[in-house]
Amino acid sequence: MDWEILIVIILLIINYPVYKLLYRLFFYDADEFDESVRYSFTPNFISFFRGEYWEDKMSTFKLQMYIFSCIIIIFLEFILFNKIIGYL
Template identity: 50%
Template sequence: MSLELVMIILLLFLNIPVYKFLFRVFFVDNDDYNETVRHTFTPNIISLFRGEYWKDRMNTARLQFFIIICGGIVVLEYIVLIKIIAVFR
């Protein structure tokens, strides 16, 4: 296993408290999260007929932002660590 892969796996696990904090920022509770996931996987046309189209769109965007921010944190930390390692080599 390469050093880069080990670093990424380590960063994914070390950031669990950050993910939990962001989870509480984006979602009120687990029911709110479950509703967001339900809206994400419900086709927009069905949400339109249910009268939940804009709620569906907002929940989908909220879940996407949560995933992008969590992934972005790992990517930024990885880039910083690679730069630090390159300085000391």
Template identity: 50%
Template sequence: MGLVIIALIIINIFTVYKFIFKFIFTDFDDFNESLRYSFTPDIISLFRKEYWKDQFGEFKLGFFILICVIVTIVEYGIVNGIIQQIMKLI
């Protein structure tokens, strides 16, 4: 039964992640920029005069990851509850 839950979540999660991605990032270049900023030390961004862009890029990437984790946990709970109810009926 665990494999069924995981398979259903994996099938659905890609569409949900894509929606969240489009909501947070304007395009794939925006995502790459946020990723670059999260690997660049803050002191280097400060010297490049990109400190606030760095902070905002890191925030967007962290927010994207947090929302994806929360959505996955919620979806697991929903799918697990639905399958439990179906198993009770059988």
């Protein structure tokens, strides 16, 4: 196994508390998260005809930003770790 993949897996596991913190910042409760997931799989035209278009857009945006933030944190930590190891 390549050491970079191992580092990424370790970072994914270690950052669980950070994911929980971000979860609390983006979503009030589990129902709001579930709603965001539901809206992300609902086509926009269906939400438009239900009168929920802007709720769909905002909920989908929240979920995307949450996922993006988690990925960016892992990416930045991986780059930082590589820089530190490169200096040693």
